[in-house]
Amino acid sequence: MDIENRHIDLKGPDGTMLLRYIKETSSNEERSSIEAWLEADEGNERILLQTARIYYANNVQERIASRDPLAAYEKLERRLAKRVRRIWLKRFSTVAACVVVILGLSTLISYMRDSAGIGTPQYITLEANAGIRTHFDLPDGTVVYLNSGSSLSYPVPYDPKERKVSLSGEAYFKVAHNAEQPFVVSAFEDRYKIKVLGTEFNVQAYAGDDKVSTTLVEGSVNLEVRGESGNVSQRNLLPSEKAFCDLSKGEISVMKTNPMYETAWMDGKLIFKDTPLPEALKKLSQYYNVEFEIRDIEIKSYCLTGILDNRLLSQSLDYLRISSNIDYQIEAIKTDDSRGTNRSRVILKKRK
Structure with a gap:
């Protein structure tokens, strides 16, 4: 490939x-x-x-x-x-x-032709294709930027009490203000919720990952996470704060951050500043739709600093090779297309 x-x-x-x-x-x-x-x-x-x-x-x-x-x-x-x-x-x-x-969008539609009657919600699921980033407007005027391999579902019409959407992956929200109808982002079957009236924030909630992060750009949000034991934690965020949520423990930790680092993906950029390599590879994997395999465990201790601006995968890997003692090899994974999107594997090892 x-x-x-x-x-x-x-x-x-x-x-x-x-x-x-x-x-x-x-x-x-x-x-x-x-x-x-x-x-x-x-x-x-x-x-x-x-x-x-x-x-x-x-x-x-x-x-x-x-x-x-x-x-x-x-x-x-x-x-x-x-x-x-x-x-x-x-x-x-x-x-x-x-x-x-x-x-800029791959659409999966669930259109209920046999609706029970007027007012019965019809659920729409929008999915960003692997390697593609896109944005769209929700019926209430909220703007959503969807990262590669992410999906968002919402009902038409919304519930009268709240505008609830379900996210899998990463998205940036510019929420239209409505004091009478709060906007709620749900992930992991309601184990993680973000409630807002009108604000801008970024969310990472990829399936298979027990860590969720939310970065607030402006306004305010209320976070709620439910742990495996049923315990519930809540926390309000302030602008330029990033929350890390552990789904297994139901705990929330908060740190100051530069929102530009968290939202650069919307412009096709990846910004790293002393970022541990495993964390950087996770972003690269989502950005380019590839899998990374580390052959030398010492590489995991490396940190990455730099800006990748709308570059091809090979160019980004060349940057990694030039700036460190890392070499790479790209292998195509040959699988049945009917079972999902094919991904390539990138093997990383120390340069000899």
Whole structure:
């Protein structure tokens, strides 16, 4: 697998143009451009349909009184079915993943067609593709930046008492203020909760990791963690504070930090300052969608300082090799694509 191919910048219609096409408000020039894009590859049609699902799901409550959102979605399907498409054979079979680079988002939709009635929430799950970072607006106006390999789920409509979302991975939130309806970020099946009214903060809550961190940029948040024994700890954060939560013990510790270090990933940067190598490798693993294997245990005692700014994996590893006594080797892991996204392995060892 060629890791560098994950960073190729493909060109195509942006999300705004696609939404105008879905709503039948696009100009003749835009319509011709999108239809040419659809004809170029059958995978593009699937992406357009996924975008349509998001649009109709987010607007279902306003539209349900006047029209059936399923009928509107099926109308789009019929429009696409009438078109005569030319299919170009591609060398690679990862067309959908490449198109997601254009949109900045890989979407998994849970659309409940047999809703019990008006007001029954429909849950939407948005996922950032491996190696891709993206952002989007929630129905209440809250802006979410989603890091590589992360996902966020939320109901449409929100519960009247709170705006609750569920996170797996890393995300940055710019929460729209609403004193009557607090915003709640939940992780690990409600064992970790962040409650806010309107603020900005970063959260790391990756599945399989018993450590969760929250960095407050501005405003205030209330943290709540429930340990394995059922004990509950709470803590309020102040700006420029970072909280570390131990899920197994249900404990919270707080330290001062520079929020710039924690949020640089949104701009495609990684900033390290005397960062222990195992911690730095965890961020690199999430950023590049690779696995690291350390062959010489002495390497774990190293610390890393520097800024990696939108660099390819090979360039970042070269920086690591030049600045330390570490050598590396990249190996492709060949697995069944149906069982998940393939990842490469990076072997680190002392340079001889």
